[in-house]
Amino acid sequence: MKKLMTILAMFAMVGFVSCQKPADNSKKNDEQKEEQKPDDQKPDDQKPDDQKPDDNPPVELTIDGSFEDWAGLAKGTYSQTYGDEEATHPALTHCKVYATAEKIFVYVEWDVEQVSHDPGDPNDLDEWGDPKGKESVPFHCYINTDGDTATGGFSDQYADASIDVLLEGFIYPDGANVGSYAPGAFAWNGDPNGSGWAWAELGDVTCEGAGVDGKYELSISCADLKGLGFPVADVFSIGFDIQQNWDSVGVLPNAAPSEDNASGVVNSLSVTVQK
Ligand SMILES: [Ca+2]
Ligand SMILES: [Ca+2]
Structure with missing residues (x-):
């Protein structure tokens, strides 16, 4: 009888241990969950799929003079403004601007009557x-490459006066037809936040351009800008002008000019690089 009680006691203990196991595991799981909580805030693989930036992976637009690819861009991935x-x-x-780590893409429209x-x-x-x-x-791109409002200039056309690099090229290279964009690059060499046409020649930046009368798309190589000493920041800003002679x-x-802003000059357009 004593032996039987001992055996029953052993079963009871085994049962007890068995019952404890899930409890132990639950506790361990809870501890693991606690440990993982900070990871849940990580931006990459820990986030739920619907929050991943990969929802809008950077796309390569085609500079071919047709603009359907711009219509396919996810809202919020590009910056735009109307005149x-x-x-x-x-x-x-x-204009619309879409930027990846490789290229800045620009779409622009102008009034052919003017x-x-x-x-x-x-x-x-x-x-x-x-x-x-x-x-x-002539068509100019004015780029605040470092996104820093304390560097660069050209208050003549942009209130934030922080343009670091100017690209100068032509939309109608032969004077007759819309063609590709092959600009020269210039660095601001006036006073910080200053005015005037104060630019120093930098060299060439690889660009492409294509379009029709009144509508144009172009791309700018970020690697070339970096090679000239002007890497493009994750948040930069840009402006454009089209010239007649x-x-x-x-x-x-x-x-529009107003009492508060007689020149109608506003800040350059802020753009966030898509990664
Ligand atoms: Ca295109
Ligand atoms: Ca700047």
């Missing part, structure tokens, strides 16, 4: 070697 018809230089009417282009007479050259009567359409006729972003 004010009452602005001092209203010829640019709309911008004329003409190759002129190739057999009748002026003192500069350009065909007489040629109507040129070297006079600005369109500036973006812009605003």
Whole structure:
């Protein structure tokens, strides 16, 4: 009888131990959950799928003069602005900017009524070697590459006056047709937050451009900007102008002049790089 009681007691203990195991495991799981809580706040693999930035993976737009690829961009991944018809230089009417670690993509629209282009007479050259009567359409990208409002300048067109790099090229390279964008790059060499046309030649930046009258897309190589000493920050800003024979006729972003802002100059457009 004593032996039987001993055996029953042993079963009871085994049963007790068995019953304790899940309790122990539950406690351990709870502890593990506690330990994992900080990881839940990590941005990458710990986040629920719907919060992953991979929902909007960076895409490569095609610079081909058709713009359907822009329509496919997820909202919130690009920056855009529309021109004010009452602005001092209203010829640019709309721009969108989408940036990846590799490229800055720009889409821009202008009012063709306000911008004329003409190759002129190739057999009748002026003192500069350009065909007489040629109507040129320079296009500038003004980039606050470091996103730092304490560096750069050009308050003439942007209230934040923090443009570090200027790209200068042509939308109608031959004067007759919309063509690719092959700009030269220049660095701001005026006073910080200063004004005036104060730029020092940097070199070339690889770009592409394509479009039709009034609509254009272009890309800018971030590696080339970095190679010239101007890496593009995760949040940078940018502005544009379109010129008629070297006079600005369109500036973006812009605003209508007002009592508080007689020039209608506003900040450059802030852009967040998609990664
Ligand atoms: Ca395209
Ligand atoms: Ca800057």
